Amino acid sequence: MVGVPGDLGKSLTVDPKMVKEIAASPQMRSEQGSGFMEQYGGPTQYVEMAGMSPEARQVYYSVQAGASTPEEVGVKTGLSLGVVNSTIALLERRGLISRTTVTRESGLEY
Amino acid sequence: MVRRVFSSFILALVLLFLVVSSAWAIANPTNTNIGDSFVFRNVLVSGDQLFFVRYNINYGSVPSESATIAFQMAIYDTDGVTLLFVRPVNYYLENIISIYLTPAQALTWNATYLVRIQGSPALFPVLTEGINRATVTLNAGNYREGGDLGEVMIAQATILQEDWGLTILTAADLLNATGATYFIKAVPGLNTMVPDIFQTTSYTYPEPSKVGNQTYINQTLLHVGPNLTNAIVGVAAIFGASEGGAGFWMACIGGMLLGGIVYAATKRPDWSVAFVVVGLGVIGLAGVGTQTFIAFLWVVLALGVLFGLLWIGRNLPF
Numbered sequence: 001m002v003g004v005p006g007d008l009g010k011s012l013t014v015d016p017k018m019v020k021e022i023a024a025s026p027q028m029r030s031e032q033g034s035g036f037m038e039q040y041g042g043p044t045q046y047v048e049m050a051g052m053s054p055e056a057r058q059v060y061y062s063v064q065a066g067a068s069t070p071e072e073v074g075v076k077t078g079l080s081l082g083v084v085n086s087t088i089a090l091l092e093r094r095g096l097i098s099r100t101t102v103t104r105e106s107g108l109e110y
Numbered sequence: 111m112v113r114r115v116f117s118s119f120i121l122a123l124v125l126l127f128l129v130v131s132s133a134w135a136i137a138n139p140t141n142t143n144i145g146d147s148f149v150f151r152n153v154l155v156s157g158d159q160l161f162f163v164r165y166n167i168n169y170g171s172v173p174s175e176s177a178t179i180a181f182q183m184a185i186y187d188t189d190g191v192t193l194l195f196v197r198p199v200n201y202y203l204e205n206i207i208s209i210y211l212t213p214a215q216a217l218t219w220n221a222t223y224l225v226r227i228q229g230s231p232a233l234f235p236v237l238t239e240g241i242n243r244a245t246v247t248l249n250a251g252n253y254r255e256g257g258d259l260g261e262v263m264i265a266q267a268t269i270l271q272e273d274w275g276l277t278i279l280t281a282a283d284l285l286n287a288t289g290a291t292y293f294i295k296a297v298p299g300l301n302t303m304v305p306d307i308f309q310t311t312s313y314t315y316p317e318p319s320k321v322g323n324q325t326y327i328n329q330t331l332l333h334v335g336p337n338l339t340n341a342i343v344g345v346a347a348i349f350g351a352s353e354g355g356a357g358f359w360m361a362c363i364g365g366m367l368l369g370g371i372v373y374a375a376t377k378r379p380d381w382s383v384a385f386v387v388v389g390l391g392v393i394g395l396a397g398v399g400t401q402t403f404i405a406f407l408w409v410v411l412a413l414g415v416l417f418g419l420l421w422i423g424r425n426l427p428f
Contacts, residue, residue, distance in 0.1 A: 010170075011168075011170075012169070012170075012172065012203055013203070013204075013273060013274050013275050014201075014203060014204070014274045014275070014276065015172065015177065015201035015202045015203050015205065016172055017176070017177075017201060017202075018201055018292065021291075022276070022288060025287075025291075027287045028287055028288040028291065031277055031286050031287055031288050032276060032277055032288070033277070036276075037275075039275075050171070050172045051171060051172060051174065052171060053170060053171050054170040054171070
């Protein structure tokens with residue numbers, strides 16, 4: 001279970017290149033402590049998510065925050081259902097989320 | 111046939127254009143802005159200037175191209191058109207960058223220059239204010255003395271620490287290794303300008319360089335008369351030797367001659383040897399080739415060994 005940034009990752013705080021540099025330096029890494037980029041799921045996750053669209057990050061982190069259906073993701077992110085569904089398909093293709101259950105009422109759970 | 115060749119040529123041109131276009135294209139950021147800008151003077155040496163900017167090149171999805179090739183900090187003249195100085199930025203999103211000017215490059219103090227963070231013209235054919243370009247027109251409030259630099263840097267670090275969500279300051283408000291890394295990248299030489307704001311750092315102490323000369327060495331040559339100098343040069347030319355070598359051999363021959371004269375007059379070998387040693391010393395001090403000193407020392411050493419062996423031989427019990 002990864003952490004969740006405050007705005008569901010809509011905005012980025014720091015250039016991913018810096019995150020990679022800090023992660024590669026033992027001294028800088030130790031200065032950041034165990035919580036380094038924890039809310040994003042760690043430095044590697046941050047770097048990967050930084051190359052994705054804000055919508056993809058919002059959907060991804062809303063799922064991490066507990067949203068289990070496209071409708072719930074839509075409510076958490078404020079995105080339209082069409083955008084949510086296409087983004088979910090994109091994240092599935094990249095292996096970042098996967099279907100776990102099919103429910104009769106709401107469709108897919110993640 | 112001709113039409114087919116012509117069509118292929120046109121198609122190849124179009125494909126080439128598409129390939130080239132996509133290679134140089136980069137998406138615009140959501141927005142670009144400048145948070146703070148300062149100009150400091152007398153930071154490293156008297157009369158220099160440091161233009162500093164905290165900016166934000168705000169991308170929703172960070173491009174794979176390096177910020178170094180995509181964006182730059184630029185200083186424009188007061189007309190807003192004449193580009194004076196430019197330097198690539200290091201990172202996207204919120205960060206800092208600076209341009210250092212030597213005293214010879216320094217601009218008019220308190221003038222209304224324009225400082226910009228902007229896309230590289232090679233990658234952004236159109237620069238739009240607020241999107242891929244941010245401009246600040248400097249005024250007197252932006253200009254600070256070098257003594258303020260450390261305090262302003264720590265204030266900037268405090269802002270960045272909060273916004274980045276990274277630890278770049280120690281509990282005592284000094285830049286830690288992370289902070290030092292990124293501040294020195296943005297402001298090369300900052301650790302020499304204000305070493306006190308770093309937790310640990312090494313910096314270059316500006317020590318004036320010492321210029322050596324051969325004044326003293328050449329003093330010995332001044333003692334050599336022109337005739338003797340000519341003689342040494344002539345001998346060197348005859349034997350294809352260096353002037354120092356020729357001087358050395360001439361000194362040795364002169365020493366032997368002196369020793370022979372003294373021995374002939376006194377029949378005392380010890381006096382003869384003593385005159386050779388003293389004579390070589392005088393000739394060496396007179397500057398007849400630097401190697402004469404070496405010859406003198408060798409003779410002293412050889413005599414020391416010789417007399418030492420003689421003394422040992424005479425004083426041994428057997």
